[in-house]
Amino acid sequence: MQATFSIQTRGAGLIEFSPQVRAFVGSSGVDAGLLTLFVRHTSCSLLIQENADPDVRQDLQSFFRRLAPRADDLSMRWITHRTEGPDDMPAHIKAAMLPASLSIPVSDGELMLGTWQGIYLFEHRDAPQTREVVAHLG
Numbered sequence: 001m002q003a004t005f006s007i008q009t010r011g012a013g014l015i016e017f018s019p020q021v022r023a024f025v026g027s028s029g030v031d032a033g034l035l036t037l038f039v040r041h042t043s044c045s046l047l048i049q050e051n052a053d054p055d056v057r058q059d060l061q062s063f064f065r066r067l068a069p070r071a072d073d074l075s076m077r078w079i080t081h082r083t084e085g086p087d088d089m090p091a092h093i094k095a096a097m098l099p100a101s102l103s104i105p106v107s108d109g110e111l112m113l114g115t116w117q118g119i120y121l122f123e124h125r126d127a128p129q130t131r132e133v134v135a136h137l138g
Contacts (some may be wrong), residue, residue: 001028009123011064012087014049014057020121021135022111023099030137031109037119038101040132043091044123045098051118064124068093091124098122106137 003024007017039046050056071079071086083087105112121131
């Protein structure tokens with residue numbers, strides 16, 4: 001069984017889409033299996049992360065912003081790929097360090113996530129984007 005989730009971002013940040021994934025799994029009729037999620041883009045990532053305290057998301061975003069600042073930051077003058085703006089190559093760097101796919105076990109028709117775990121798209125570009133995440137449940 002497959003589905004594609006369309007996720008609208010508001011720019012850089014973590015967007016939880018666990019409810020949509022839970023609804024897909026719940027309506028699938030699959031009792032036990034493995035859910036694979038795959039993002040079809042090269043400047044964003046997928047994460048399983050804490051969903052209780054919003055400070056976690058803010059701190060993660062701050063960390064990656066410090067790790068790979070915009071290309072117009074003096075520390076990034078070595079970057080040559082600048083065609084799509086100063087946020088593009090840093091977005092590719094972040095995406096290269098984080099997963100493009102996730103695998104989550106399903107048991108009794110439910111995702112086997114921990115109590116405080118949520119599924120996130122981590123947008124690395126500054127401008128709003130429409131992102132596609134493909135789900136496969138088998």
